[in-house]
Structure formats: structure tokens, C-alpha cells
Amino acid sequence: MTYPRESMWDVFAAVCAEAGSPVTSEKIEAYVHDFLLSRRGQAIEELERGAEYPDSDAEFLSIFLSMSRLVFSFAGLDGDRHEALAGKFLDRFWDRANWHVFPDVVPALERLRARGVRLGIISNASSELADFLKKIGLFSLFDFVCISAVEGVRKPGRRIYEKALELAAVDPSRAVHVGDMLLEDVLGPSKLGIRPFLIDRRPRSMFPRHPERPDPWIQTRVEVVRSLHEVTSALDV
Template sequence: MLRLRLLTWDAKDTLLRLRQPLGESYAAEARAHGVQVQPAALGRSFREVYGAQSRRFPNYGQGCGLSSQQWWVDVLKQTFRLSGVHEDGLLTLMAENLYRDFCSARNWEVLPGAGETLSRCRQHGLRMGVVSNFDNRLENILSQCNLRHHFEFILTSEDAGFAKPDRRIFEQALRLGGVPPEQAAHVGDDYARDYRAARAVGMHSFLLQAAGQGEEPEVPPEHVLPTLSHLLALIEKG
């Protein structure tokens, strides 16, 4: 059995996922103001704008004089603009509404098995924290989704000042947990940012990967989780 004392978790697509595609949520907000925009077009615009904004102002504008709220409102306004909505007052209103809406359980749901797995990990005496490339809304989202109480700390890339796969965010998590890396493991769904990055600092790690998702050649099968429910059996076996 692995001698683990601390488990850290990614958040998006590991513990939580969006209830519906972003384009659908954005289109519903536009409809509420009498504007028709195709969800698919909004989804494409968002991916383009988000990518450009992330390259220009990484990690939600940290170190660039932007707050994460300004960063997101800008992304949302540009997404609608690219999809053909140009009225400034309306753009600001919709962007601010959506920024607020994505802070709640209205747009997020807990992945199957997540709550039960977290409870069982705690029953096994494991301490837990979150390490996520997220902005400072995450704590509230986890509270609204009834997961916050499982964790000793929530470390977002906005708080840390570094985003995964930067080793410094994992080093901060180990300091917060007060354990050496060999007594900690990280669980996430991204090979580079979660699995490989945690191992680079000496932690154990597990990759959440549904069957048929395209296996990563360097990940031994005993480190792959087809579902979160498989985690404790792997820890006990390891």
C-alpha cells in the first residue's frame, strides 16, 4: 500500500464539470436580452478568444495588472463581439451576468462518484487539497456543489501566481499540506498538467481517463483511473 498522507485534486473535469457546453449557456444569456446567437458559433468564438487572451495575459492576467474578473469579462465581451453582437452596454451586462453565474452550482455539476470517493478518502485518514488552474471563484463553486468541506486548502493558479504544469504550484501545495512529496499524490485528468507535472516534483499521481480516451504511453495501467471510484483500490494496491 502507498504510504500517502495527502491527496491533491484537480477541479475541472476531475471533480466538477460544466452542466452544458459554454455556447449553450452564453446563447441563453443572449436570448434573455432578445438577442439570437447560435450556441455553436459562441463556442467557436470562445475557444478562439480564450486561447488568444491566455497567451497574451497568462493565468487570468496575473502579473499584468488585471484582476481575474476583468480578464473574464473581457473574454466574454470579445466572444459575443466575434459572434456578431456589438452593443457595448449589452456586452458589459451579459459578460458581468455570466461571470457571476459561473460562480454557482447553476452551471457546474459534480462528476459521478466524486463525492463518495472524497468521503471514503477522508475515512481512510487522507488529508486533501485542491490544485487547479482556476480563478478565485473556485472556493465558492466547491461550496455550492457541497464539496468544499472535504479539503484543507484550495490552491488556484490565481492565488499561487503559477499555473500547472509549473512545479511551484505543486511545491506550494506540499507546503500547505506539510508533507514531503513522496507522501502525496495528485489526481487529475490532464497528462501534462496533472500527471506528469506532479511526478516531476516527486509526488505520486493518478490520471483520470475514461476508456477509449487515447491512452498515454508513459502511464502505467495502475496509475490510470477509468472512474474516480477506482482510486482507493489503486492506492491500497500500490
């Protein structure tokens, strides 16, 4: 629904340059993408085994700190500087002024609401997400918000989708889930029988130069779209 004007990789590159170790955003993106891709098989196995995925504000922050350490190590920066540099990254990347709403989002949500569709958010985020959604004018468009740090479980954990289904008062077979990550937004919800849509927001996706591409065995589980308008069209709403 939203995108940063200055991408995660641009911010990391800027922080590294200011710390005296310049590295391009392209190289950082490629490095992190390859690192995560090398662990995808293990992540899928953990999901299939029924992993729990506990979450909290502290856990959410630790994920970003871990990624920051990965990037700063790649850039050759000393470990004793990582925590301070991570703070600079977080302040700059999560600055409210850095975030914008995709132009198709509000019209599509209003169209769905006008037709009686219950709308909710399931997000791996800190407890501050609700305030953020209010500031950017999206909170009132949703019937409920499931925040991982509040619910105590993050996607792709089964319990957070079950909570959303409970709040929506809908059977999984009548629910859809839209997101941009294979594990969290396709495999997780599809295990409960929820219809997933993988949204490709290039060039504003997390990995614009390395788009998510479903493996052949996943392709039967997902529909790839470029906007929420395509979702409403697919649902004939």
C-alpha cells in the same frame, strides 16, 4: 469534482441568442477548442522555460473576460457590448444553482480519508472558491485548499504545487494529482515528480465533443480514468 448543469457553451449560446446573434453551443465549443489547441505548443514551451503564471482575483476575472470577447467576436457581436454580455455570462454560469457534485466524489474522498490519505485541492479559481466549496458540502472533506488567486500563482506554475506539497507534508514521489486538463493537471505536476491522473468526465467535461487526448509523448506520463473510484483502485486504497 463538480459540473455545471448548463455548460459554459450553453450559457454562451444563450447570451448570444438574447443579444440577437444566435450561434449553437456546438459551434462555440469547437471554435474555442480549436483556438486553444492552436496555442498548445506555445503553452508547453512556456512551461518548459519555467513561466511564472501569476494570478489574482483580477487576473482570474480577466481570463474569463478574454474568453467572452473571443466568443462574442465569433458570434459577430459589437465590441462595445462585450463587457456587459460577459457580466451576464458570468452571473449565469457561476450561479450556485448551476453547479452539482459528481456522484462518485464524496464516497471516494471519504474512503481516502478513512485510510489516512491527506487530501487537498489545487484550483485555478478566485478567492471565493472556499465559500463555494462550503456551500456545496465539500470543504470539510479536504485538509487544505490552494487557490490560485490567493497563492498568487496558477497551475501549471511550479510554486502552487510546491505549496500543496508543503501543506500535505509529503514528498512528490508519494503524491498524486487528479484533473481534467493536460497542461495544468498532467504536465505541471509531473515536472515535480507528482503522479498525474487525467480524468475524462464526458459528457460533463469542459469540451465534451473534443476530449483531451494526450499526445504520444505525453502518454507515458499519465493514467486516464473516468471517475475517482478508478483512482482509488489504481492506488489500491
